[in-house]
Amino acid sequence: MSKLSRRQLITAGAVTAAGAGGLAVAAKLAHRYGLVPPDSGGVYGPGETLTYAAQRLLTRHSMAREFARSQISAKPLQNEVAPLGDEFKRLQAAGFKDWQLKVDGLVAEPKTFSLAELRSFPRRSHITMIQCEEGWSYIGEWTGVPLAHVLEVVGAAPLATHVVYHSFQTEWWESVDMADALHPQTLLAHGMNGGELPVGFGGPLRMRVTRQLGYKSVKYITHLTVTDNIKQFGKGLGSASPEAGYAWFAGI
């Protein structure tokens, strides 16, 4: 074994101290600028924080790739859906006219919207790719109301940091930061490939987050909550995904 010289020891000590100090400052700055994901604790916290911080520094306003109409997948894949139950069937039989989207939290005026109201809002369409974390993908055209528009209608507070969204399937709830919530491609989608959004693909209403993997594009949306304290939901990890072992940020 080579012996460490006194000089090497002093240098190593100084480097370690500088590194620890630098990390402390970096952590403080990262919190201040919203670069720390809600699931930043635990053994994989450092990696998740690096990923989320790097992505947010690089991609806050970037747009997901959009494709040509000719690239729309002929046979999109809806993935497996757990049985939706009798209540859903009743709503479906009535053409979802009683489907409601409740919006509350840090808003000027909490509101409940019917599907017809949401459809009457300004709509946007984009032809984008949806990627599953498993590795498969397809391209489709999604049509819906930008989430930013709904947030504007209810008067979401400027100090909000996240929007939490809940599904008719109550075990599915997710959240996005404001960079994704206010992103022009983020839709409450009610249409797909020129028609109404099929039930298998999340109809009547699905969140569509273009820059993250499919599991952030939750199906059957019923409830949005605007918040400045993401830690107060569930186990404080940001969404149901980290509670099931999956990363909150799914941009990679």
Added chain:
Amino acid sequence: MTEASERHSFLVRLTHWLTTLAFLALLVSGLELVVSHPRFYWGEVGNVNTQPLFQIPIPSSRSLVPTGYGYTLPDQNGWSRYLHFQSAWLLVLTGLLYVGVGLFRGHFRHALVPARSELSAKRLMSSVVEHLRFKRPVPEEAWSYNVLQRISYLLVVFLAFPLIIWTGLAMSPSFVSAFPAAVNLLGGQQSARTLHFFLTGALVLFLLVHVLMVILAGFWTRVRAMITGRATARKEGV
């Protein structure tokens, strides 16, 4: 012991083992992720409704995938993804340290770039033949790399690792929203995934040959040299 008499510098030893750790974690988690969809495609998109380029004949952790096996493996993707990306950060930061300091100190020029005389067809062929005959290296070789070693190390450091990092990032919907050329140049997101898999194969092949060569050269002396920096062959060779 002075630095000049060390076989491997402290930085080379540290980054070697950090890379080993990161690579093995990436390999295990990456193979686990493949289990959830052991089908590979070319172009932008692919799923069970489209024709794969090839499918690995293993059972899957998703019942959606037609494997021919009557059972589904448990889902392990949550921790696999967490571990994969954390290890990727370790690999990238270690790689930047190694390449950055290596360039600054002239490590690549001194230790890895082959001399022009070594690159003649005759010299190269004789080195290939020596390797294929599993000829044990002469003791002096404990103090420098032979020409095939130099070429393969340079290819791994400056070609295979950059490509596997690139193809990995090209799969990230968020990353490519800022840098669309990263995926467009590869011909699509599924092409990036397939290339990422092939590059893994190339790096695993390198790892196997590397370990085999270490065993042939004398496992413990070479591993000790990479841990402590000391090589004893010069004394033994005298």
